[in-house]
Amino acid sequence: MKTVDFRSDTVTQPTTGMRDAMAAAPLGDDVFGDDPSVNALQQAVAERLGFEAALFMPTGTQSNLCALMTHCQRGDEYIVGQFAHTYRWEGGGAAVLGSIQPQPLNHQPDGSLLLSEVEASIKPDDVHFARSKLLTLENTIGGKVLPLPYLSDASALAQKHGLARHLDGARLFNAAVAAGGDPYVAAHEITQYFDSVSVCFSKGLGAPVGSVLCGSAAFIQQAKRWRKMLGGGMRQAGVLAAAAHYALDHQVARLGFDHALAQRLAAGLQGLAGVTVEAPQTNIVFVEVAGPRAAGVIDHLKARGVLATGLYKLRFVTHLDVDETAVDQAISAMREYFAG
Structure with a gap:
């Protein structure tokens, strides 16, 4: 009897084409910024999602943590869903390593956060409270796609109150494909509402390792410092980046x-x-x-x-x-x- 594994889309094995791309990848030292395969992946993801810059990470957990630690300082707060990965499933890293307080909210049946509750949870500028600095959403969330009008409204609310906006887009391309049409266009339509986006390549896209964090050039430069501190500075990482790049080009649709x-x-x-x-x-x-x-x-x-x-x-x-x-x-x- 053949065993079939539905536990997660993280269990996928690299395809033959992906393995060939990994074997042929030109390599350098990514900590020095010299790995051409990493650089090519970062540029491609940033361009397709509409950002100035991007940074290759070993994992989605590290990518999200670097984003939160770049947006927030010690004593700041991020607003997040109860079942969002950045709060529930990533070891409490923001609180433990970043001294960032989560403010978790209940999800609506469609996976969204009620915007009136988001607004009510934003703290006034008072020494008694953590500083509300960031709204973090996830798309897809529990396999559900957050609609574009909702993302637009959530983004406008965050901007009204001076909050930065981060998207855990581990399965961003699943949301984009579900929208129909060109998935790269659909992905850009989602990411336009965020200051930073993390995208996983080791889930449905089938790469063995890797996530990419996107943001402004200044944001990514600071995130790179956090990545190094958190142990994510890899050397000849192009062999892994090549797998993610192959997935981006061949395994989205x-x-x-x-x-x-x-x-x-x-x-x-x-x-x-x-x-x-x-x-x-x-x-x-x-x-x-x-x-x-x-x-x-x-x-x-x-x-x-x-x-x-x-x-x-x-x-x-x-x-x-x-x-x-x-x-x-x-x-x-x-x-x-x-x-x-």
């Missing part, structure tokens, strides 16, 4: 296939007793299982060669290393479990 597979999976799980399936917008399918049967579903799936996660809901993520057959295997395993 195909994200639509992952979205179609998620739709196929969700449709196949409809009608199971005690099971509620969220209609996926991109490549993530969340499933709620009611009652005592929830406890055994992960183990049953694993025994049938299907890997999934269940931190707070059962989650399946489609990606370039699963296909229709893998989806059908997951559907069959789920249906077997709930038929018993």
Whole structure:
């Protein structure tokens, strides 16, 4: 029985074309700024997303942390969603390493933050309070796409109150592909509302490592200092940057296939007793299982060669290393479990 892995789109393996690009990458020392493959990737991402500059990072966690530490000083505050990666899933790095206070807010059903609550959470200029400095959003958030009108309104609110704006765009290109049309144009339409954006290449885009942080030239220069301090100064990093560059050029549009597979999976799980399936917008399918049967579903799936996660809901993520057959295997395993 073949094991199919729906735990995350981070489990993808480099394609043959990507491995060839990595092997052929011209290299230098990136700490000295001499790696041509890193420089080419940074320039390409900055240009496509509409920023002056960009910086290649080992991970999305480090990319977001460098962004927060560049926007905020000790004793400052960032406003963020309860389930945003920068608050919940990245080890509390902003607070632990940056002395930056998070102000988490509840998400609306569509993944957004209610703008009236954002505004109410902004602190007055008073010595009793942390200084509100930054609004941080995530797109996609839980696989959901934040609409452009919402991003426009959130950006305007932040600017009205003098807040900087950061986007955790780990799955930015999933949001762009879901919008339809040219995904690079759609991505730029999203990023125009932010002062900085972090984009992951090691999720649906299939690179083994890497994230890119975009911003102004001055912002990136300061972020580079934080990257070095946080241990992210790599040397012949072009072998990794080449994989991300290959993904940028060749593996963006195909994200639509992952979205179609998620739709196929969700449709196949409809009608199971005690099971509620969220209609996926991109490549993530969340499933709620009611009652005592929830406890055994992960183990049953694993025994049938299907890997999934269940931190707070059962989650399946489609990606370039699963296909229709893998989806059908997951559907069959789920249906077997709930038929018993």
